[in-house]
Amino acid sequence: MTMSSNGDDKIKKVSIIISHGSLEGVYPGLIMANGARMEGIEANLFFTFFGLDAIIKKRSDKIKVATVGNPAMHIPSMVGMLPGMSTMATKMMKKEMDKIEIPSIPEFIEEIAETGAKLYACRATVDMFHLSMDDFVPEVDEVINVGRFYELAGGGQIVFT
């Protein structure tokens, strides 16, 4: 029997911070939050800085893979700079994700909210970029400050992505 299925050491709550606005910056946090709910773990998602793009109505379906300054893409940054490279890489990656049933970002956000996970936007970033609740997809529960985030995260694990 694995230790984690033994009860006491089971993770009960996880609060995941999404701080990057690229495809590879957004998906891991979403998959972890969704996966937590699937395991019966309470989940909070906190979007901050460019991670907010994932929950901004006008942007959440336009998130792209970073092809510059991303050595794991295995293409030289000079090539990654060429027009259309990021769009092309994003398209290819989305195709592969679709094969293994990973939804688009807007759809995933909708589904994650349906699992009962909570979605929050970072107060500081919202003020900095002059945003309001109207800019966000309806699944966003609230704009909260960092103090409130820690309150909500209390007794659980915090994951920064």
Added chain:
Amino acid sequence: MGQLAYNDTMIEVNDDGFLVNADDWNEDLAGVLAQGEDITLTDEHWKVINFMRQEFAENGKVPSIRRLKKAGGIPIKDIYRLFPDGPAKKAAKIAGLSKPEGCV
């Protein structure tokens, strides 16, 4: 490995309580497995269980929650309400299937 007492026989289950032999499954045993998860099966539960078993029979894969929604037309909210605290695993266990493999 473990065992589950059922109708004067012992049914083999793994450490997580999933059936070892899929052939042991029947509707009555599903009720017993559900009880172990503090779930009383209703028609709504059966809709999920039957769809899961049908999907597995057709594709050889335990369907994900997403698949239950997309192909089975079962809203995600309902799945979480019917099988609280770990719906994918619980529903699969009661349906006599193995743990879902995917990440989503």
